[in-house]
Amino acid sequence: MNVDLHSHSLASDGLLAPAAVAARARAGGVDVWALTDHDDVSGLDEAAAAAAALGMRFVPGVEISVTWRAEPSHKGTTVHVVGLNIDPENAALADGLAAIRAGREDRARRIAFDLEVAGVPGALEGARKYAANPDLVSRTHFARFLVEAGKVPSTHAAFNRYLTEGKPGHVAHDWASLADAMDWIRAAGGVAVVAHPGRYKLATGNLNRFLAEFKDRGGAAIEVLTGSHTAAQYNHFAEVCRCFGFMASRGSDYHGPGESRVDPGDLPRLPADLTPVWQGW
Numbered sequence: 001m002n003v004d005l006h007s008h009s010l011a012s013d014g015l016l017a018p019a020a021v022a023a024r025a026r027a028g029g030v031d032v033w034a035l036t037d038h039d040d041v042s043g044l045d046e047a048a049a050a051a052a053a054l055g056m057r058f059v060p061g062v063e064i065s066v067t068w069r070a071e072p073s074h075k076g077t078t079v080h081v082v083g084l085n086i087d088p089e090n091a092a093l094a095d096g097l098a099a100i101r102a103g104r105e106d107r108a109r110r111i112a113f114d115l116e117v118a119g120v121p122g123a124l125e126g127a128r129k130y131a132a133n134p135d136l137v138s139r140t141h142f143a144r145f146l147v148e149a150g151k152v153p154s155t156h157a158a159f160n161r162y163l164t165e166g167k168p169g170h171v172a173h174d175w176a177s178l179a180d181a182m183d184w185i186r187a188a189g190g191v192a193v194v195a196h197p198g199r200y201k202l203a204t205g206n207l208n209r210f211l212a213e214f215k216d217r218g219g220a221a222i223e224v225l226t227g228s229h230t231a232a233q234y235n236h237f238a239e240v241c242r243c244f245g246f247m248a249s250r251g252s253d254y255h256g257p258g259e260s261r262v263d264p265g266d267l268p269r270l271p272a273d274l275t276p277v278w279q280g281w
């Protein structure tokens with residue numbers, strides 16, 4: 001069974017409509033598929049209908065932006081927590097996600113201001129043009145605008161030169177707390193999964209502290225196989241699952257043609273001794 005539990009659509013920073021992502025997943029041989037847009041569930045109805053029409057099992061999901069602090073004085077690190085099998089109608093979850101999206105609006109203005117100072121005018125309007133969901137402007141939309149404006153040759157270069165920490169289009173931002181994100185996922189009946197744990201800018205000790213706190217707060221699983229991990233990281237995070245007693249997840253983090261290393265479903269199998277997060281569904 002091919003299970004892919006992480007992907008994006010036009011409801012956040014993907015390039016395709018939910019139904020088109022479903023079709024890509026099915027074409028890639030996926031049997032069980034989750035749409036997990038950033039901080040937004042507005043694509044889930046279309047995704048569910050499309051998956052049903054394609055004979056593919058659908059799992060409603062969301063990828064929540066979180067700021068985690070190792071201690072109160074820590075400046076905070078952005079981490080992503082995926083909620084799977086959530087009820088998108090749940091009020092606590094819906095209200096929490098709406099608050100994150102409101103914060104994104106303010107952040108987009110600050111990013112645009114910084115870019116203007118750095119000699120790139122019109123970035124807010126420019127990024128908005130790429131954001132099909134006007135409620136959800138992400139750095140990815142700024143990256144596409146920076147390519148269009150001729151400032152960089154690729155979205156990858158846009159992140160390297162402008163949109164990451166220490167660069168002129170990067171601003172500090174407080175996302176949801178880990179406690180709140182976990183509460184919303186639990187309230188919505190979902191399972192919490194740490195997205196791409198290999199990608200965070202945390203020293204090993206702090207990553208372990210984060211994972212321990214995630215587990216204490218009811219966290220069930222981490223992504224082992226993701227388009228963001230190298231083959232060495234597949235092995236490493238399989239071992240992390242064994243040490244912490246986490247279930248394992250698998251997801252491409254597909255964003256659309258030309259913007260993703262991995263197509264939906266195109267990942268290895270989970271090691272046989274790990275418990276898949278979808279076991280028992």
Ligand code: AMP
Nearest residue numbers: 013038065137138139140155156159160
């Ligand atoms: P945001 O939530 O607005 O900070 O945007 C985060 C998104 O930017 C991620 O989900 C990725 O899709 C994208 N992203 C982050 N870093 C990079 C990178 N180095 N290259 C390409 N895309 C990136």
Ligand code: MN
Nearest residue numbers: 008013038140
């Ligand atoms: Mn993204």
Ligand code: MN
Nearest residue numbers: 063080195196
């Ligand atoms: Mn992510």
Ligand code: MN
Nearest residue numbers: 006008063253
């Ligand atoms: Mn993602």
